[in-house]
Amino acid sequence: MESTAATCAICQSPLQADEESVACAGCNAPYHAGCWQENGGCAVYGCSEVPPTEARQALEIPVSYWGQENKPCPVCAAQILAAAVRCRHCGTTFASARPQNSEEFRHQAELEVRRPALRRATIWLFVLCITSCTAPVAAPLWANWYRHHREELQGLPSLHVALCKIGLAIGLTQTALIIILTAAFVVFHR
Numbered sequence: 001m002e003s004t005a006a007t008c009a010i011c012q013s014p015l016q017a018d019e020e021s022v023a024c025a026g027c028n029a030p031y032h033a034g035c036w037q038e039n040g041g042c043a044v045y046g047c048s049e050v051p052p053t054e055a056r057q058a059l060e061i062p063v064s065y066w067g068q069e070n071k072p073c074p075v076c077a078a079q080i081l082a083a084a085v086r087c088r089h090c091g092t093t094f095a096s097a098r099p100q101n102s103e104e105f106r107h108q109a110e111l112e113v114r115r116p117a118l119r120r121a122t123i124w125l126f127v128l129c130i131t132s133c134t135a136p137v138a139a140p141l142w143a144n145w146y147r148h149h150r151e152e153l154q155g156l157p158s159l160h161v162a163l164c165k166i167g168l169a170i171g172l173t174q175t176a177l178i179i180i181l182t183a184a185f186v187v188f189h190r
Helices: 035-038 103-130 137-154 156-189
Strands: 021-023 031-034 070-072 079-081
Touching: 021 035, 031 035, 103 137, 103 156, 137 156
Parallel strands: none
Antiparallel strands: 021 031, 070 079
16 A cells, blocks of 8 residues: 655655644645754745755865865875865875875975974074073084074974074074183283
8 A cells, every 4th residue: 555644855754644744834845843943944945935045154165276176195196075184095184185296295294203303403402502601512503403404494383483593593692702702801811
């Protein structure tokens, strides 16, 4: 025997005779009372009782890169969504959704591994540069080290970059003062 029970347009389940139901005033579509309340109105496209749609926020709209919806994973080369920050195939996570080639990703991963050591080095060199007895040795070493690691330091928090610049300035100033005072001492004690 074929069932003649009406079907709720929201949950697609048959309406039982003992269940509370609602009929849409606009199109007469049957609904469970709970489904109607949950949806806030009718679910039939074009009906006048359909609830108003909410505008999507800018962050809800998935981003794409240069109009592309997909990008290759830099590790396994599988196609993933352009907005993805994790590859669903190999499990690799990315720092941003911006597409990267494998060389750029490898360089970024190596930089992430070296960052804790860079943080420690900035603190140690800062302490050595502000200490008067070690400043003449630490300042030139610090200047050379800073010149070689400038790009890597830009990825660190601004506190570490500031420590680099302040420590270098203090160390060079102390070194210059020590040289001037030593020269003055030699000249006046001849």
